[in-house]
Amino acid sequence: MKQITKKVIKNSLKRIFLYRACLVKLKLMGVEKVFSYTLANETGVTSDQVRKDFSEFNIKGNKRGGYDINVLLEKMEKIFHRSKDNNIVLIGMGNMGLALSKYSKFAQRNMNIVATFDIDPFKQKLRSGIPVYSMSRLKEIIDRFGVKVAILAVPEISAQEVADELIRYGIMGIVNFAPVLLKVSPDVIINNVNLCDELESVIYYVHKLMKVDGLKNLELLYRDMKY
Amino acid sequence: MKQITKKVIKNSLKRIFLYRACLVKLKLMGVEKVFSYTLANETGVTSDQVRKDFSEFNIKGNKRGGYDINVLLEKMEKIFHRSKDNNIVLIGMGNMGLALSKYSKFAQRNMNIVATFDIDPFKQKLRSGIPVYSMSRLKEIIDRFGVKVAILAVPEISAQEVADELIRYGIMGIVNFAPVLLKVSPDVIINNVNLCDELESVIYYVHKLMKVDGLKNLELLYRDMKY
DNA sequence: CTTTTTTTGTGATTTGTTTCACATCAATTC
DNA sequence: GAATTGATGTGAAACAAATCACAAAAAAAG
Structure with missing residues (x-):
């Protein structure tokens, strides 16, 4: 528990997100296949880069025929474990936490905030569709829903403490909105959003x-x- | 206007933010000087990296004596143009926009949201300390406060349109929370937060x-x- | 059925970043 | 005040990432 909390997203993975966003858009427009340079133009990277990234994630296209959008999107679903739903907990129902709890895009991508938590009993009455629990029920909920990933939106003063608690209960990855460098063991994934x-x-x-x-x-x- | 919207933060700049966060913390704890390895341990990078980063931004320490925290922080203030206040506008007062408008850390770092905007006249009544205007007053406010940077928190469907408008009125940098790739001329800085x-x-x-x-x-x- | 065209996929090359290694300087010790 | 110690600062080396360039394959054209 002595070290760091850095390491986030590989560039190529970031670009895969980018490509996917494009693909979704193109699919909505009725397009069925793309070439590496289509995605390249759309995302501002080079077509070589697109192909290199695909090759890294073992995504294959058709010589001369480009890539089938549906196949591509399916492949990416697999990469991101989109098949099964992902249960998330959200800690801290301040301004940011509340906004995040209402952010509908998470659910659209099968990431479900199953419960939110706050120490303040007043916050626990706030309605946002998702239940707000007291911190004492954290372990119970994490166990019940098999939660592995948490969003941390508590004040910076309590961020480390809450993170430790989460990790003790089995959380393996945290998106941290508190502007603190959490110190965690290196087998926990921390992604800081500052x-x-x-x-x-x-x-x-x-x-x-x-x-x-x-x-x-x-x-x-x-x-x-x-x- | 044909191009992209990628490019965000250089890694070394990101690490400078990291170092600064540490320095602020250490200063609060009463520490007055640091060595490269102090920061290294605290942030999870190597001490070489710290010194290389400093050297890139022309930050000098004292041979054997390490770095004076106050001097370091001052230097960083300069790098980030902290001397003068930075006026920001925020467009879109949905859940996320509202939370951002209430986020007190911006002001603590001299980044002042001087006005927020929304098309919905109901939102315009919402109180959050900062005035909520109709979009028609965008140009006026941007001019009056000499605003150069905007936060975009509108629905993805209108993001491009609003971005174009902002840029037409002189905005040069946008933090974009809408999950769309904005197409802008390359002399506009776009930082996507997805x-x-x-x-x-x-x-x-x-x-x-x-x-x-x-x-x-x-x-x-x-x-x-x-x- | 042969040739041409077009696009993928990937080694080879270039460019960029991090780590290493050590000269340099300043404080401390003797 | 000479010798030692402990830090910075920076070229050189090692490593990583992006670009280039071209072979391979498949479709289209002749």
Whole structure:
């Protein structure tokens, strides 16, 4: 329990999400097959990159024929274990927690928040479709629903403590919205979402852009950024 | 306007955020100076990495003496243009928008949401401290407050349209919470925050962890991930 | 049925990032 | 004040990721 909490998403996995978003859109538009360069144009990566990423995840297309969108999406379902539902718990029903509990996109992707938790008994009365429990029932619910992944939206002061508790009860992955570096054993997956950092980095690059005289060094600036 | 919307945060910049978070914590604890390995231990990177990152941003320490926390934090303030306040607008007062408008950490870091906007006149009555305007007043407010950065929390169906409008009125950077790939000219900074993807990637790695027999290939798995 | 075209899939190459290793400097010890 | 110690800072080496370039396959054309 001595170390770190870094490591998040591999770039290629991030891009797979990107491709999938495109594929879903294209499918809705009635398209049935894509070529690597279709996805490339749509997502702003190169077509080589698309194929390399696919090859990494063992996704095969048809020589000359491109990729069948349905087959691709199915493959990706498999990659993301979409077959079975994933039960999630959400801890902390402050502003952010409440918004997350109402976020319908999770359920659309078979990620179900089965219960939310808060220490504040007032919050426990809040209605959002999903039950709000007291922290004392955490273990019971985690066991009952076989929950492995949690969303942590508690104040930073209690984040570490709650994380420890979650992990003790069998949680293996946490999306952490508290701006703290959780210290956990390396066999627990932590994905930090730091809203301030996200906003701040945009400000950083905007300021940088404004300083670049007449867009001349724009290319140079862009080389500084990553997907 | 033909292109993409990728590129976000450089890894070294992300780590600078990390270091800063640590420094703030250490300062609160009364610590006055740090060594590269202090930060390294605390953040889970190597001390070489810390020094390389600092060197990239032209941050110098004292041979043998380490780094003075106050000086470091000041340097970082400069990097992030913390001297002046940054005015932000927030578009879309749904669940997520509302939560973001109440998120006090932005203001603590001198990022002020000066106004929020929504098409729904009912939302415009919602009180959250920050005024909620109709979209028709967007240009006026952006001009008045010299806003350069926006948070986009509208439904995905209208995200592109609103983004275009924002950019037309002079917005240069957007934190986009809608799960769409915005198509913008390359001199606009877009930082996508996709909540589903964040959750889903954790599920992905947790499943992967569970398949790894007896933690034997854990090291292998970890090599797959990134800071 | 042969040739051409088009697109995939993947080694080879290039580019970028992290780690290593050590020269350099400043504080401390003797 | 010389010698030792403990840190930084940075080129060099190792590693990782992205791009290039082309062989292979399949469809289409002749």
